[in-house]
Amino acid sequence: MPxxxxxxxxxxxxxxxxxxxxxxxxxxxxxxxxxxxxxxxxQITADSKSNLFYFLHFIIQSIYSLFSSxxxxxxxxxxxxxxxxxxxxxxxxxxxxxxxxxxILLNHVPLMRGGNADLNTTLGLALxxxxxxxxxxxxxxxxxxxxxxxxxxxxxxxxxxxxLEVVSEISKILSxxxxxxxxxxxxxxxxxxxxxxxxxxxxxxxxxxxxxxxFVQALVFSMLTAVFINGAIAKHN
Amino acid sequence: MNVDILKTVAVALSIGLGAFGxxxxxxxxxxxxxxxxxxxxxxxxxxxxxMILAIAFAEAVAIYALxxxxxxxxx
Numbered sequence: 001m002p003x004x005x006x007x008x009x010x011x012x013x014x015x016x017x018x019x020x021x022x023x024x025x026x027x028x029x030x031x032x033x034x035x036x037x038x039x040x041x042x043q044i045t046a047d048s049k050s051n052l053f054y055f056l057h058f059i060i061q062s063i064y065s066l067f068s069s070x071x072x073x074x075x076x077x078x079x080x081x082x083x084x085x086x087x088x089x090x091x092x093x094x095x096x097x098x099x100x101x102x103x104i105l106l107n108h109v110p111l112m113r114g115g116n117a118d119l120n121t122t123l124g125l126a127l128x129x130x131x132x133x134x135x136x137x138x139x140x141x142x143x144x145x146x147x148x149x150x151x152x153x154x155x156x157x158x159x160x161x162x163x164l165e166v167v168s169e170i171s172k173i174l175s176x177x178x179x180x181x182x183x184x185x186x187x188x189x190x191x192x193x194x195x196x197x198x199x200x201x202x203x204x205x206x207x208x209x210x211x212x213x214x215f216v217q218a219l220v221f222s223m224l225t226a227v228f229i230n231g232a233i234a235k236h237n
Numbered sequence: 238m239n240v241d242i243l244k245t246v247a248v249a250l251s252i253g254l255g256a257f258g259x260x261x262x263x264x265x266x267x268x269x270x271x272x273x274x275x276x277x278x279x280x281x282x283x284x285x286x287x288m289i290l291a292i293a294f295a296e297a298v299a300i301y302a303l304x305x306x307x308x309x310x311x312x
Binding site for chain 1: 303
């Protein structure tokens with residue numbers, strides 16, 4: 001049975017900065033993401049477009065129509081944010097399922113580990129998401145009106161509702177981070193344990209399930225961001 | 238009883254009891270979504286999106302229990 005570590009492990013140091021295996025995988029995924037983005041951008045202005053372009057275009061368009069059902073006509077403003085979350089999380093989740101990730105060892109430590117199987121990555125994503133929600137709330141409502149949601153002294157009930165709102169903003173960070181981390185890390189543990197219980201063929205349906213889970217978690221993360229932004233920019237009363 | 242046995246029991250209980258509530262919740266969400274779909278089939282897209290969101294909220298509770306049990310197990 002291999003060791004299962006709940007935190008990402010250091011593979012090497014650069015000037016005292018610990019480069020962990022999750023970080024390494026994230027960098028690879030970011031470069032891949034950048035490559036796809038540059039390819040898409042080049043193709044969109046080209047005269048004859050490749051089949052891959054139409055495939056990417058189809059994916060982006062179907063996600064666009066999904067988000068426009070949540071965000072309405074403001075989808076144009078928020079789409080870059082939510083599509084970045086969606087595609088980045090999707091690529092990271094699926095990259096962790098490629099054979100070799102987690103099984104190639106370097107000094108008894110896996111060289112690669114799914115980026116979202118590290119709490120730091122998901123916490124970072126959650127912090128970006130929640131701070132963008134606050135940013136858009138302030139931008140669309142104005143600072144006064146936005147803070148009135150949290151600090152309302154008009155009557156005692158509204159005051160306590162404001163306290164609850166503050167708590168719910170903090171718990172958003174935790175629930176975003178733990179939901180993504182828990183799902184992806186649990187998937188990795190599940191795949192490892194199944195592979196050691198029944199070595200042949202048994203992990204195949206579980207890999208399919210993890211592909212589905214990776215997709216759903218990417219969708220849930222970006223969709224929740226969209227819904228919370230929608231709630232933050234809505235005028236109360 | 239020694240500490241290791243207690244720890245194993247704690248791991249099993251935390252995820253076992255933690256999955257109990259969300260399982261009921263997700264079942265109820267699914268059942269109500271089906272009901273709504275039967276009454277109003279043209280609202281399928283809206284129902285599906287809100288159903289997935291509601292399931293994600295309910296499932297997050299199970300994930301907290303899972304994270305607790307993973308931390309207990311592997312640290």
